[in-house]
Amino acid sequence: MGRFPQRARAAGATSRRGAAAAALLCWACAAAYAEQPWLDARRSPDERAALAVAAMTLDEKIGLLHGPMALPYSRPNGEPVPVPAAAIPAAGYVPGVRRLGIPALFETDASVGVTNPNGIRPGDVATALPASLALSATFDPALSYRAGALVGGEAHAKGFNVLLGGGMNLTRDPRNGRNFEYLGEDPLLASRMAGAAVRGTQDQHVISTLKHFALNANETNRHTLDARIDRQALRESDLLAFELAIESGSPGSVMCSYNKVNGDYACGNGWLLNRVLKKDWRYAGWVMADWGATHGVADAAHGLDQESGDQLDDAVWFGAPLKAAVQAGSIRRARIDDMAHRILRSMFAVGLVEHPPVKTAIDYPAHAALALEIAQAGIVLLKNESELLPLKPHAPRIAVIGGNADSGVLSGGGSSQVTPSNGTPARIPIGGNGDGALVRTAWFDPSSPVKEIQAASPQSEVLYDAGAIPAAAAALAARSDVAIVFVTRHECEGFDSPDLTLPFGQDGLIEAVANANPHTVVVLETGNPVTMPWLDHVAAVLAAWYPGQEGGRAIADVLFGAVNPAGRLPITFPRHDSDLARPALPNLGRADGAAVSIDYTEGADVGYRRFARLGIAPLFAFGFGLSYTHFEYDNLTVTGGRTLSVSFDVRNTGARAGADVPQVYLTAAAGTPVFRLIGFERVMLEAGAVRRVTLEADPRLLAFYDERRGKWDAKRGIYRVGVGRSADDVSLRGEAGVSPRSPTGS
Numbered sequence: 001m002g003r004f005p006q007r008a009r010a011a012g013a014t015s016r017r018g019a020a021a022a023a024l025l026c027w028a029c030a031a032a033y034a035e036q037p038w039l040d041a042r043r044s045p046d047e048r049a050a051l052a053v054a055a056m057t058l059d060e061k062i063g064l065l066h067g068p069m070a071l072p073y074s075r076p077n078g079e080p081v082p083v084p085a086a087a088i089p090a091a092g093y094v095p096g097v098r099r100l101g102i103p104a105l106f107e108t109d110a111s112v113g114v115t116n117p118n119g120i121r122p123g124d125v126a127t128a129l130p131a132s133l134a135l136s137a138t139f140d141p142a143l144s145y146r147a148g149a150l151v152g153g154e155a156h157a158k159g160f161n162v163l164l165g166g167g168m169n170l171t172r173d174p175r176n177g178r179n180f181e182y183l184g185e186d187p188l189l190a191s192r193m194a195g196a197a198v199r200g201t202q203d204q205h206v207i208s209t210l211k212h213f214a215l216n217a218n219e220t221n222r223h224t225l226d227a228r229i230d231r232q233a234l235r236e237s238d239l240l241a242f243e244l245a246i247e248s249g250s251p252g253s254v255m256c257s258y259n260k261v262n263g264d265y266a267c268g269n270g271w272l273l274n275r276v277l278k279k280d281w282r283y284a285g286w287v288m289a290d291w292g293a294t295h296g297v298a299d300a301a302h303g304l305d306q307e308s309g310d311q312l313d314d315a316v317w318f319g320a321p322l323k324a325a326v327q328a329g330s331i332r333r334a335r336i337d338d339m340a341h342r343i344l345r346s347m348f349a350v351g352l353v354e355h356p357p358v359k360t361a362i363d364y365p366a367h368a369a370l371a372l373e374i375a376q377a378g379i380v381l382l383k384n385e386s387e388l389l390p391l392k393p394h395a396p397r398i399a400v401i402g403g404n405a406d407s408g409v410l411s412g413g414g415s416s417q418v419t420p421s422n423g424t425p426a427r428i429p430i431g432g433n434g435d436g437a438l439v440r441t442a443w444f445d446p447s448s449p450v451k452e453i454q455a456a457s458p459q460s461e462v463l464y465d466a467g468a469i470p471a472a473a474a475a476l477a478a479r480s481d482v483a484i485v486f487v488t489r490h491e492c493e494g495f496d497s498p499d500l501t502l503p504f505g506q507d508g509l510i511e512a513v514a515n516a517n518p519h520t521v522v523v524l525e526t527g528n529p530v531t532m533p534w535l536d537h538v539a540a541v542l543a544a545w546y547p548g549q550e551g552g553r554a555i556a557d558v559l560f561g562a563v564n565p566a567g568r569l570p571i572t573f574p575r576h577d578s579d580l581a582r583p584a585l586p587n588l589g590r591a592d593g594a595a596v597s598i599d600y601t602e603g604a605d606v607g608y609r610r611f612a613r614l615g616i617a618p619l620f621a622f623g624f625g626l627s628y629t630h631f632e633y634d635n636l637t638v639t640g641g642r643t644l645s646v647s648f649d650v651r652n653t654g655a656r657a658g659a660d661v662p663q664v665y666l667t668a669a670a671g672t673p674v675f676r677l678i679g680f681e682r683v684m685l686e687a688g689a690v691r692r693v694t695l696e697a698d699p700r701l702l703a704f705y706d707e708r709r710g711k712w713d714a715k716r717g718i719y720r721v722g723v724g725r726s727a728d729d730v731s732l733r734g735e736a737g738v739s740p741r742s743p744t745g746s
């Protein structure tokens with residue numbers, strides 16, 4: 001390590017002395033390159049990886065193919081595994097090859113900020129961004145790029161060079177406990193947001209990891225669950241999301257998931273890893289296992305390149321057993337070379353050698369500003385009767401009720417939990433996964449809505465009631481001018497919620513408050529949709545998701561109009577659990593480790609697509625979100641050809657500036673009724689302003705996947721589209737002829 005030819009080249013000779021120095025340095029570089037040519041950044045990542053692999057011993061290659069969790073954690077047999085001395089305590093560590101200048105991999109979680117699991121690095125904090133679902137609700141890939149860059153930049157400044165984010169599983173079950181870490185239910189939206197975040201992170205010279213590949217749509221029994229689905233349907237939904245994100249982001253790694261897919265564990269699934277990911281999509285990076293998701297040496301033959309958190313597995317499979325398999329000839333040497341090549345190639349492509357992470361001070365206040373911007377942009381205004389919002393400042397008395405709104409805003413739990421940079425979170429024990437058996441600790445990030453509401457309306461008397469006794473909360477509401485009820489539902493890795501209801505009697509609390517005061521506003525802090533039996537009785541509803549460490553401020557900004565809300569739902573909010581593809585949560589209550597399965601019979605019709613096909617009216621549709629202004633669409637032109645290009649005007653017809661997210665849906669493909677998002681754009685418009693938007697569809701969004709022939713297939717014919725505000729409000733319709741040749745991609 002420690003030779004950085006790049007720097008010498010970049011040094012630029014501006015004086016004769018400088019020129020001489022540069023020449024000397026270049027001479028030193030040339031000498032280094034001759035000795036270790038893989039360090040020459042002028043060569044392609046593949047060339048460099050091939051040269052490095054050729055110089056490595058079998059043991060050195062095997063060393064790159066597995067690593068422990070860099071936390072004090074014992075093996076299943078109880079044998080303790082110390083954190084390697086060279087590691088930074090965190091999610092993972094893979095030693096490098098010192099003699100060849102190959103750096104170690106320092107791996108950290110994840111998508112909403114750099115984590116510090118169990119406070120293993122005392123005092124180390126990070127910017128806690130809003131949940132990925134909130135980010136997705138912005139429908140703004142540029143913001144996602146900045147979020148990815150922020151997390152990547154902080155990771156780099158803490159010494160990490162691999163980020164275990166971003167998560168991007170499609171929401172197939174709105175009770176999945178990790179949906180808050182993902183990007184919603186639509187392949188186009190999720191892929192555009194994920195691809196941008198990957199680019200943002202990797203531009204900071206930190207490898208980004210798309211996860212969890214694939215169909216990790218439920219957490220219940222996640223280690224044994226067999227997720228079953230028709231292959232064509234999978235190609236057109238969850239896999240399409242990954243395919244598009246990988247194309248646009250070129251992530252250095254992809255993490256395979258715990259669950260099985262159609263009978264085989266995802267990390268040992270040859271169809272998924274070898275056929276789809278590596279052959280059809282020509283993915284050049286590496287596949288890392290989720291922590292403890294490697295099941296044996298044979299996984300290497302099925303496409304897994306690296307074992308992670310290896311002390312969690314029954315054996316360190318990709319250590320001595322893999323070496324023995326190579327020596328016995330059951331795993332080919334060429335395969336080991338390929339595994340090492342893929343890892344090295346990503347390291348070179350992302351610049352890990354030339355730009356090693358260096359511990360640096362982080363400008364947390366500047367980063368907090370981005371956390372605030374994302375939270376503001378991702379809040380969705382769901383209801384605003386009689387334009388109660390924005391609230392007039394200086395209402396004499398404002399009641400704030402429930403949700404621990406005096407302490408902060410809820411965040412999601414599990415490996416993505418971030419220790420925020422702006423103060424100590426309130427850690428509050430709450431009832432567990434619905435059966436009352438388990439108590440979890442929910443973290444409330446220190447951005448108190450009560451304080452922020454008071455700051456936004458300094459002359460008001462802001463009174464807080466915890467909401468534990470609905471009658472007491474109602475009494476406060478009755479003597480207040482407006483009542484703002486905060487309701488929460490904690491979601492956490494490892495658990496699904498049993499249903500869509502708000503837990504702990506919060507529905508009753510809202511009813512009691514709404515009965516007492518017609519000016520009741522509900523603020524949801526959830527990582528999923530919830531049902532709203534009280535909806536008709538309240539005046540306004542905001543979905544604030546888990547809004548991150550600046551969330552209280554963002555909520556107050558929307559409530560009082562400093563920010564015009566423009567978030568749109570990245571997931572359908574159903575009316576009832578009975579409207580779901582699986583009305584009862586599959587496998588609820590089955591013991592961990594039970595061999596269970598789920599048939600994802602909705603196939604490619606995830607979320608709004610299934611609702612549209614079956615004609616079920618949602619409570620709030622995918623893409624829905626109100627504003628304090630109004631937008632109109634007209635002058636539609638649809639141009640056909642190899643794909644569809646759709647142009648239209650968006651006009652802000654209201655009295656204030658705001659952002660809109662017009663959405664283009666395909667409604668029929670050569671006579672076949674379909675319903676798919678094929679384009680969207682977040683457009684900021686001053687009052688009265690108009691902008692022409694042109695969106696071109698990726699040809700795969702118009703096509704069907706022909707599994708037998710292994711390619712996308714679209715029929716020649718008339719394709720119909722609608723431009724709308726949400727999946728259930730498509731107002732402007734048009735059509736054009738499409739004569740696809742061979743759509744791109746696999």
Ligand code: BGC
Pocket residue numbers: 091109110164211290291415
């Ligand atoms: C999670 C991953 C995470 C890993 C390392 C696993 O349990 O599923 O998303 O990156 O742990 O913390």
